[in-house]
Amino acid sequence: MPIDTGTARVERDPDHPDRVTLHVNGVPSSALDLADPGFLSFEYMQQMAAVLAGLPAGPLRVLHLGAAGCALARYVEHERPDSRQLGVDVDARLLELVRGWFALPRAPRLRLRADDAGHALASLAPGSFDVVVRDVFAGDRTPDHLADAGFAAAAHRVLRPGGVLLANCADRPPLHLARREVGHLAAAFGPDAMEDGRLGVLAEHAILKGRRYGNVVLVAVRSVPDGETTDGEDGDGTGGAPPTPLDLDDAALARRLRSLPVPARLLVGDELARFAGA
Numbered sequence: 001m002p003i004d005t006g007t008a009r010v011e012r013d014p015d016h017p018d019r020v021t022l023h024v025n026g027v028p029s030s031a032l033d034l035a036d037p038g039f040l041s042f043e044y045m046q047q048m049a050a051v052l053a054g055l056p057a058g059p060l061r062v063l064h065l066g067a068a069g070c071a072l073a074r075y076v077e078h079e080r081p082d083s084r085q086l087g088v089d090v091d092a093r094l095l096e097l098v099r100g101w102f103a104l105p106r107a108p109r110l111r112l113r114a115d116d117a118g119h120a121l122a123s124l125a126p127g128s129f130d131v132v133v134r135d136v137f138a139g140d141r142t143p144d145h146l147a148d149a150g151f152a153a154a155a156h157r158v159l160r161p162g163g164v165l166l167a168n169c170a171d172r173p174p175l176h177l178a179r180r181e182v183g184h185l186a187a188a189f190g191p192d193a194m195e196d197g198r199l200g201v202l203a204e205h206a207i208l209k210g211r212r213y214g215n216v217v218l219v220a221v222r223s224v225p226d227g228e229t230t231d232g233e234d235g236d237g238t239g240g241a242p243p244t245p246l247d248l249d250d251a252a253l254a255r256r257l258r259s260l261p262v263p264a265r266l267l268v269g270d271e272l273a274r275f276a277g278a
Contacts, residue, residue: 044215065117066136152188197249264278
C-alpha cells in the first residue's frame with residue numbers, strides 16, 4: 001500500500017497464519033501476532049520487555065517514538081491494562097492503516113499522532129511519562145537529531161522521576177553510535193547515572209563484542225532527588241505516580257535477559273564505563 005513516506009507491506013508467516021510482519025519501505029518494522037497481543041518477535045523488543053517487567057505492577061504512561069505497527073504498545077496494553085500510551089510516527093497514512101489492520105487499543109488507552117518524533121517530544125509537558133521508547137529509523141540508523149545530546153535532554157525532561165528511557169540503536173562494529181549515545185545520556189541523566197546503576201547498554205553477546213551489526217538497547221533511568229516533585233501531566237490533563245526507580249544492576253533483570261530465546265547481557269557500572277570509553 002502507498003503511504004506518505006513510500007510503501008507499506010504486510011507479510012504473513014506461512015507457519016503461523018496469525019503472525020504478520022509489517023515492512024515499511026522494504027524494511028521489517030513490526031512483527032505482531034493478531035491473536036496474541038503479548039507476542040513479541042523482535043529480540044530487542046523482548047529485551048525492552050524484560051526491563052519493563054522490573055517496574056512495579058500496574059498501568060504505565062508510555063511514549064512510543066516511531067510507532068510503526070505498535071507491537072510494543074500492544075504488549076504493554078496486554079501486560080498492564082489501563083495504561084495510557086501515545087504513539088508517534090512521521091507517516092500519517094501508515095498510522096491510519098495500522099489502526100485498521102491490527103485492531104489497536106483505542107484512545108485514550110493508545111493515542112496516535114502523526115509528527116516528527118523530535119518535534120513531538122519537544123511539545124510534551126515535563127514529567128509526562130513513566131517510559132519513553134525511541135525506535136525511529138531512516139534507513140538502517142537513527143536520525144542524527146534523535147540520537148544527540150538534545151534528544152537525551154528532551155527525553156529526560158518528559159520522564160517523571162524514576163521514569164525509564166529505552167532507545168533502540170542499530171549499530172555495527174565498533175559500535176561508535178552506541179558508545180557516543182552513552183555519553184549523551186550520561187550528561188543528560190546526571191554524572192552519577194552510571195555509578196548509581198541508572199544507565200545501561202543491552203544486547204546479545206556477539207553484538208556487544210562488536211562482532212556483527214545489530215540492535216543495541218540503551219537504558220536510562222531518571223533519578224528521584226530528595227524534594228523533587230513526582231507529579232506530571234501527559235497532555236490530557238491527568239497525572240499519576242511514577243514507577244519506583246529501577247536499579248539496572250539487578251540480579252532478577254540479569255536472569256530475565258539470560259532466559260530470553262536469544263540470551264542478552266546488560267552492561268552497567270564499570271563495564272559500561274569501559275564500553276563507553278572516552
